[in-house]
Amino acid sequence: MYTTVHLGQDSSKISRYLSNTLLDEIENTLSKGESVLLYLNKRGAYNSLICQDCQYLFECQNCDTSQSVHHNPNHLLCHLCTNRVNMPLKCPKCAGVKLMSIGVGTQQIEEALGKYFVGKNIYRFDSDSMRNISSKKNALNDLDQADIIIGTKMITTGFDFEKIGCIGVILVEQELGSPNYDATERAYSNLKQLIGRGNRKSQETTIILQSFIPKNEMIRSLVESNFKDFLMQTLTERKLFSYPPFGEVVKLEYRHPDAEKALTYIKKLAHTLREYNKDNSYIIIPGTSTFKKNNSYHVACLIKGKNTRLLLGNIKSQILHEVKLSVIFS
């Protein structure tokens, strides 16, 4: 049984990411001696931006993937092509101004539930709490004792849970935030797998999907549509955006301790590539901002089109000799 809950209308007092419906269902499930599995994507470190009026999810115009909210100064960044835009003041779709930054991590949920369900055995299962094999093994023993399990993608594969009476997806749109051209498909297969955790057991499992934008087309197709519809829609989108299987996407990523130097490098690289692309066989999208990773600033340049190796052949020696430049085929 599926229920989709609109968090904007049903947020509880203890956290805006926990609906009254979900809290009631947790209580109900625990009272039957069954346990609860709560799932959320770990990418809670970055928030997404939504329009509360029309439920638009802000996404990159180059890549069609969800943008992340960054601060100092406030801006939106695409982690796929590193395109950066100033923080919008209104919605591009409905011109509404009620924009909201959303995103949550496992620890936040654990803390909120700990205060609400006092004395219950709440177990957090993610890469932070699970650093090595032995803690993984111990975790499996502990899971049998757990009343509430809070976990990331790690729980969607490889584990079978006894006595799961309720599965809750904390924030469905957070699934769409991964910096991959196939974010929606990944989200779909993650959710399918997750729901499978419950259905494998004989008893009926209640599934609660929480979202601030339940009417959003992507959320609806994730939640409601059957796989065929979903696949058809995705294939059409991919054709539109020249993604595989209708084309290739190559990401050239350059890193440098100096952000300005990284940007200049990618700008020059894009210029060179365009010299070899006079007939516009390829789409070349240089990033306009950097993001910091391991003390280096990273900038990407995306290339879309058929047989991208042909274009890359022109800058072969640069690719081979420049150690700060990586080529990532998707």
Ligand SMILES: [Zn+2]
């Ligand atoms: Zn809007």
Ligand SMILES: [Zn+2]
């Ligand atoms: Zn992008």
